[in-house]
Each structure stands twice: as C-alpha cells, then as structure tokens.
Amino acid sequence: MAKRVTLAEVAARAGVSPITVSRALRRPDTVQAETRARIDAAVAELGYVPDPAARALATGRADVIGVLIPSVTNAVFTDVLSGIYDGLADSRFDVQYAITRYDPGTEEKLIGVFLRQRPAGLIISGIDQTDAARRLLDRASCPVVQVMETGPDPVDMMVGFSHHDAAAAATRHLIDRGYRRPGFLGARMDPRTQRRFAGFRAEAEAGGVFDLDRVETTEVPSSVGGGAELLRALLGRHPETDAVFCNNDDLALGALFEAMRMGIPVPGQLGICGFNDLEMMRAAEPSLTSVRTNRFEMGARAVEMIRARLDGRDPGPAILDLKAEILARRSTDGPTGNRPVET
Amino acid sequence: MAKRVTLAEVAARAGVSPITVSRALRRPDTVQAETRARIDAAVAELGYVPDPAARALATGRADVIGVLIPSVTNAVFTDVLSGIYDGLADSRFDVQYAITRYDPGTEEKLIGVFLRQRPAGLIISGIDQTDAARRLLDRASCPVVQVMETGPDPVDMMVGFSHHDAAAAATRHLIDRGYRRPGFLGARMDPRTQRRFAGFRAEAEAGGVFDLDRVETTEVPSSVGGGAELLRALLGRHPETDAVFCNNDDLALGALFEAMRMGIPVPGQLGICGFNDLEMMRAAEPSLTSVRTNRFEMGARAVEMIRARLDGRDPGPAILDLKAEILARRSTDGPTGNRPVET
DNA sequence: GGCTAGAATGACAGCGCTATCATTAGATGA
DNA sequence: TCATCTAATGATAGCGCTGTCATTCTAGCC
Numbered sequence: 001m002a003k004r005v006t007l008a009e010v011a012a013r014a015g016v017s018p019i020t021v022s023r024a025l026r027r028p029d030t031v032q033a034e035t036r037a038r039i040d041a042a043v044a045e046l047g048y049v050p051d052p053a054a055r056a057l058a059t060g061r062a063d064v065i066g067v068l069i070p071s072v073t074n075a076v077f078t079d080v081l082s083g084i085y086d087g088l089a090d091s092r093f094d095v096q097y098a099i100t101r102y103d104p105g106t107e108e109k110l111i112g113v114f115l116r117q118r119p120a121g122l123i124i125s126g127i128d129q130t131d132a133a134r135r136l137l138d139r140a141s142c143p144v145v146q147v148m149e150t151g152p153d154p155v156d157m158m159v160g161f162s163h164h165d166a167a168a169a170a171t172r173h174l175i176d177r178g179y180r181r182p183g184f185l186g187a188r189m190d191p192r193t194q195r196r197f198a199g200f201r202a203e204a205e206a207g208g209v210f211d212l213d214r215v216e217t218t219e220v221p222s223s224v225g226g227g228a229e230l231l232r233a234l235l236g237r238h239p240e241t242d243a244v245f246c247n248n249d250d251l252a253l254g255a256l257f258e259a260m261r262m263g264i265p266v267p268g269q270l271g272i273c274g275f276n277d278l279e280m281m282r283a284a285e286p287s288l289t290s291v292r293t294n295r296f297e298m299g300a301r302a303v304e305m306i307r308a309r310l311d312g313r314d315p316g317p318a319i320l321d322l323k324a325e326i327l328a329r330r331s332t333d334g335p336t337g338n339r340p341v342e343t
Numbered sequence: 344m345a346k347r348v349t350l351a352e353v354a355a356r357a358g359v360s361p362i363t364v365s366r367a368l369r370r371p372d373t374v375q376a377e378t379r380a381r382i383d384a385a386v387a388e389l390g391y392v393p394d395p396a397a398r399a400l401a402t403g404r405a406d407v408i409g410v411l412i413p414s415v416t417n418a419v420f421t422d423v424l425s426g427i428y429d430g431l432a433d434s435r436f437d438v439q440y441a442i443t444r445y446d447p448g449t450e451e452k453l454i455g456v457f458l459r460q461r462p463a464g465l466i467i468s469g470i471d472q473t474d475a476a477r478r479l480l481d482r483a484s485c486p487v488v489q490v491m492e493t494g495p496d497p498v499d500m501m502v503g504f505s506h507h508d509a510a511a512a513a514t515r516h517l518i519d520r521g522y523r524r525p526g527f528l529g530a531r532m533d534p535r536t537q538r539r540f541a542g543f544r545a546e547a548e549a550g551g552v553f554d555l556d557r558v559e560t561t562e563v564p565s566s567v568g569g570g571a572e573l574l575r576a577l578l579g580r581h582p583e584t585d586a587v588f589c590n591n592d593d594l595a596l597g598a599l600f601e602a603m604r605m606g607i608p609v610p611g612q613l614g615i616c617g618f619n620d621l622e623m624m625r626a627a628e629p630s631l632t633s634v635r636t637n638r639f640e641m642g643a644r645a646v647e648m649i650r651a652r653l654d655g656r657d658p659g660p661a662i663l664d665l666k667a668e669i670l671a672r673r674s675t676d677g678p679t680g681n682r683p684v685e686t
Numbered sequence: 687g688g689c690t691a692g693a694a695t696g697a698c699a700g701c702g703c704t705a706t707c708a709t710t711a712g713a714t715g716a
Numbered sequence: 717t718c719a720t721c722t723a724a725t726g727a728t729a730g731c732g733c734t735g736t737c738a739t740t741c742t743a744g745c746c
C-alpha cells in the first residue's frame with residue numbers, strides 16, 4: 001500500500017505548522033508566496049494527497065455530488081451521468097452515484113444515506129419522489145437538482161423537459177404527416193413513460209385519431225426484441241394501424257425490424273417514431289424519426305447550477321426547460337402517396 | 344438538513360456507552376440480546392445512520408469498492424458495472440467509480456486517488472496499465488481485480504476472456520460458413536480492439552484469406568453511423584469483400600443498415616459479425632451474429648472474488664476465464680448457395 | 687467461601703484534518 | 717517613538733467513530 005503521508009509530515013518538511021499547510025492547499029492566497037512554494041515542494045516530494053474522510057469529518061461536509069439514477073444500463077441515464085462528469089471534470093468534487101432500480105422506496109432510502117454524508121449537492125432523476133423522500137429533500141442543506149423532467153413544483157432546481165409535451169409534439173408530427181391510425185408502444189410504464197403516454201393520448205384525441213385499443217404496453221424493461229414483439233401483437237389485433245409512437249428508441253428499432261420481417265413498408269404503410277434520439281436512429285435504414293432529449297446537457301447544466309449556487313453565483317432560473325425537439329426522418333415520411341419530408 | 348444523530352446520542356438514549364452501540368451495530372453477537380434490543384430501538388427512534396467519514400477515519404479504511412472504467416456511455420462497461428452493483432447489493436460496501444476516458448495517464452492518477460482512500464477492493468478495466476500504475480497496484484493493500492480481459496500477468500486477480508481468441512473464433516466462424524474475402528471494421532483502436540484485430544488477422548492468415556487492405560479503421564469512438572461509413576469506405580475500395588468482422592455491435596448494426604441502403608443482401612452477398620452481443624443483435628432483421636462476452640457476470644464475479652478474499656474464503660483461481668462464445672445467427676449464414684445455419 | 691475464567695461493558699486516546707481564536711511581525715501614522 | 721492596525725502564522729480543540737486496553741460482573745469450581 002502506498003504509505004499514507006499526513007499533513008503533519010508535509011508541515012515538518014516545509015518547516016511550518018500543519019494548519020499553514022492546510023491553508024496553503026485550500027486558499028493559497030492566504031499564505032505568503034515563499035511559504036507556499038516551500039509547502040508545494042514538500043507536497044510534491046512526499047506525494048501528499050489529502051485524506052477525504054478526515055476532511056469530511058473536520059468540515060462536516062463532503063466534496064461529493066450525489067447522483068441518483070434508476071439504472072446504469074439505460075443509455076438515457078448514462079448520457080446524463082456523462083454530462084455530470086464533464087461538468088465536474090476540473091473541480092474538487094467527486095461524483096458518487098447510486099441506483100434506485102426504478103423503485104421509489106429504494107430512492108427514498110438512498111436519499112437518506114446520501115444526505116447523512118452532507119454532500120455538496122444532489123442530483124436526482126425525475127419528479128416522482130415519495131412524500132418522505134420529498135420531505136428529506138426539502139430539508140436538505142445542499143443544492144438539489146431534479147433532472148430528466150420538468151414539473152410545477154421543484155424541490156430546489158430542475159433541468160429537463162416536459163415528457164407530456166414532447167410526446168404530444170411527436171404525435172402531432174405523425175398526424176401532420178398524414179397518419180390517421182396511430183398506435184402506442186410502451187415498456188416499463190414508469191411515471192415518465194406514463195406522462196409520455198398521456199401526451200400521446202391528448203394529442204391523438206385532439207386530432208380525433210385516438211383508439212385505446214391501439215395501445216400496446218408491457219411491464220418488462222424496454223428492449224429491441226420487446227419492440228418487435230409489441231408491434232407484432234399490436235398489428236395482430238389492429239392491422240389497420242398506420243403508425244406507432246414508441247416509448248423509446250429501442251422499441252422503435254425493434255418495431256422497424258419487425259416491420260421488415262413482416263414485409264411492411266416503412267414509412268409507406270407504417271410510420272415509426274421513437275423517443276430520445278439515440279445515435280443509431282439517424283443511421284438506421286430507413287432513418288428513424290425521434291425526439292431529441294438533450295441528456296448530456298441536462299447533466300452538465302445540473303452541475304453548473306449546483307456549482308453556481310455553491311460559489312454564490314446566480315444559478316439562473318429554478319426550472320430550466322431544455323425543450324425536446326422532434327427530429328423528423330424518413331420513418332415518418334407519411335403513408336404512401338404523401339409528400340416526403342423536407343431536408 | 345436532516346439533523347445529524349451521533350452514536351453518543353443513541354448511547355445516551357439506550358443507557359449504554361457509545362462503544363457498546365458501536366459494537367452492537369458492527370458485531371451484534373458481542374453484546375447481550377437485551378442490550379442490543381434497547382440499542383436497536385434507540386437507533387430506530389432517532390433514525391441514526393453512521394457517518395462513513397468518521398468510520399473511515401477511525402478504522403483507516405473505507406467500505407468502498409473502487410471501480411475504474413473507461414467510459415459510462417459504452418454499454419459494455421455499464422453492463423459490468425451493473426454486475427458489480429448486483430454483487431454488492433446486500434453488503435455494507437459502496438461502489439465508487441471513476442472514468443479514465445481511455446487514457447492510461449488518467450487511469451494512473453485515479454488509481455492513486457483511490458488507493459489513498461484505502462478502499463476495500465479495486466476493480467479496474469483491462470490489463471494495459473502504465474508501469475507506474477502497475478507499481479501502485481502491486482503495493483495496494485486491498486484485493487485488485489482486472490476485468491474485461493485475461494492476460495498472463497495479473498496484478499492480483501482477473502476475470503475476463505481473451506479478446507484475441509474470441510476474435511479468432513469469430514473469424515473462423517466466417518471462414519467455416521464459406522466467406523473467403525473477409526474484411527475488418529474497427530473504431531477507437533484501444534488495446535483490446537487491437538488484440539481483437541490481431542486475433543482476426545491470425546485466423547484469417549491461417550485460413551489464407553487475410554488482406555491487410557480489407558481493414559478499415561478509424562480513431563473516433565464506435566457508433567452505428569460510423570459502422571455504416573466504414574463499410575461504405577471498405578466496399579468502395581474492395582467491392583469483392585464478402586464478410587465483415589466488426590469490432591463491436593454498433594459497427595455491425597451500422598454495417599447492416601449500410602448494406603441495406605446499398606442493396607447488398609445479408610448474408611448472401613455480405614456476412615456480418617459483431618462483437619459483444621448486445622441485446623439488439625438477436626432482434627435485428629436479419630438477426631446478427633455476435634460474440635457473447637459475459638459482461639454482467641464479469642462484474643458479479645469480480646465482486647465475489649473480492650468478497651471472498653475479504654472474508655477469508657477461497658476466491659478461486661486468480662485468472663478466471665469467462666470464455667466468449669460465438670452466437671451464430673442469420674447474418675453469417677454464408678454466401679448465396681451455402682447451407683443455412685442450424686437453429 | 688474464596689478464587690478464577692470468561693462474558694459484557696466501559697474509559698481513553700487518537701484517526702487526519704480544519705474552525706476558531708490567539709499570537710507575532712511588520713506597516714502606518716501622529 | 718509608540719500606539720494601532722493588518723497580514724501571516726500558530727495553538728488548541730474537536731469532528732464521530734473505533735482500537736485497545738481496563739473494569740465489572742456472573743458462573744463455576746475446589
């Protein structure tokens with residue numbers, strides 16, 4: 001094991017007291033240049049690295065940004081994580097994350113665990129915390145950012161977008177392109193997914209094209225294979241379906257493959273729209289329409305808001321709406337005979 | 344902020360000394376049942392949660408498993424992470440991870456940072472550490488597991504497979520299926536990728552079908568779009584190419600889409616084989632051959648080895664080879680006229 | 687009854703760092 | 717020249733917990 005070098009040893013070597021070394025490290029402008037140079041030299045020679053546990057104990061807070069996400073294997077959340085990492089790259093903060101497995105109870109427990117560490121900030125996915133979790137967060141002494149989604153009642157700050165409105169816009173797009181019998185494919189109907197469904201439903205009803213029986217969902221997590229199965233099931237019941245709004249891109253890709261297997265032309269006989277705009281959507285054949293949900297930026301902005309707050313700068317509006325955007329591609333060019341998409 | 348409850352307060356409430364509470368929490372069998380009950384009640388009433396920083400400082404070690412991975416946005420590593428999480432779910436250990444961005448220098452630095460915390464164990468991706476990193480790891484006082492890959496010279500323990508052999512097996516599969524002019528598509532040629540290429544090359548040469556000019560690589564990270572571009576470039580130069588071994592599944596999927604765009608029948612005119620067997624491969628149309636690399640299990644086993652070691656149990660062999668397996672699917676059924684794949 | 691062994695509990699110190707207040711040295715002005 | 721102020725540094729205590737003894741108590745034995 002690398003032998004532990006303590007502050008005291010550095011201090012002895014530099015010929016100053018430990019507290020001066022501590023100061024030199026944390027607020028270099030408060031020690032004389034010459035002293036600081038001696039200390040820096042001693043630090044370098046001994047390979048000193050501060051003990052984060054001792055620091056946390058002495059200061060009563062940890063230089064940690066806690067992050068709570070439902071899953072590590074879902075690209076949506078890892079993109080956010082990546083943005084968080086990027087935003088923290090040049091800072092003294094560490095990221096510490098935990099996985100809720102989409103379970104509010106687990107989330108509640110983990111919030112408690114995190115807050116006892118007195119983190120510098122907390123980033124949490126979504127707006128569907130339990131009442132108890134909400135109370136914990138309300139009393140948190142650090143900045144809290146809810147990401148992925150916006151809502152009316154932030155704990156503290158929020159970065160996201162409206163899943164309802166994004167899904168509604170995607171549905172409107174399908175209608176605008178001439179599809180009249182759209183269906184909905186959904187997996188793991190968590191609260192965000194439910195709100196997307198609500199957006200789909202509202203817009204489809206407004207357009208007079210909603211049919212509850214053209215909704216095909218499953219409780220299992222999304223997957224490409226699952227998208228294929230859902231489409232097959234839906235078309236089995238409703239062969240007249242002329243478009244599907246998919247809960248997410250994996251389902252959309254699966255739907256595309258299944259349509260190929262079934263010999264159904266996309267977009268001529270079936271329009272397909274996904275959600276999240278993973279990279280593959282642009283590259284597919286035909287290219288797949290999706291909804292861009294600036295996930296990386298969500299993470300980066302969440303971190304920026306926390307840092308601004310900690311530094312006493314203005315973190316900007318408490319609710320930051322990163323607006324999802326429809327990326328219209330060939331998979332929704334419209335039923336055979338309709339005009340193609342511009343661009 | 345949830346008010347901090349200390350051991351001392353719990354002790355006062357239970358009418359015992361702090362140290363007894365500490366013992367009751369950590370080794371319940373060393374305090375009398377009745378005392379323990381009083382303490383448990385006090386803990387519950389006050390909502391006490393131990394301060395990990397104080398514990399780390401007092402014991403000189405942290406109940407943390409450090410994990411170093413190159414990227415969070417690559418599904419390959421998040422699958423491993425997921426396995427790690429699962430293996431640690433019922434334990435007292437936390438996971439703390441850091442991202443090396445595929446940079447050995449960053450990795451070296453992060454190893455140092457982690458080891459100062461005296462973690463309970465360390466899991467690190469790959470076998471390509473710098474000399475300095477290697478020296479740090481050799482002196483580490485905790486179990487170290489290298490994952491993703493096996494090699495001749497473990498720091499401590501290893502769980503993985505031979506990328507060279509897996510790629511060679513995949514290449515053999517292509518040859519067995521009747522492909523005679525195979526190409527190689529690769530992105531971000533990191534050491535593991537290089538070894539996969541070496542395996543491809545060795546086997547293709549052994550089969551007398553290697554042509555260095557049918558190798559198409561790029562430095563940018565893998566993507567589906569990148570796979571499409573690589574295939575287009577390769578076929579531009581070598582239209583006679585009858586199969587591609589792709590560095591990973593994203594490239595393979597992109598190659599499939601590009602083949603569709605170019606009107607090239609898969610597998611009849613072009614065989615496609617990926618690497619990693621992400622979920623979509625099975626669901627694609629045609630289904631895509633890939634190499635299963637038990638990533639989740641790698642994480643789970645790495646954790647199990649560490650836990651066994653910490654508990655004084657037998658962690659099993661120092662080098663655990665999880666054998667990659669070819670999953671033959673329709674995309675490599677063979678050139679037109681050849682027999683189809685069984686099952 | 688006196689003694690010992692073992693179980694249960696407690697006192698004390700200290701992990702490495704920093705908050706707080708105290709001290710010193712040098713600069714300023716009448 | 718001396719009081720006064722500021723900048724730089726130091727002494728002290730303590731963050732919440734646990735390792736290491738020491739102490740108390742009970743049971744068992746001759």
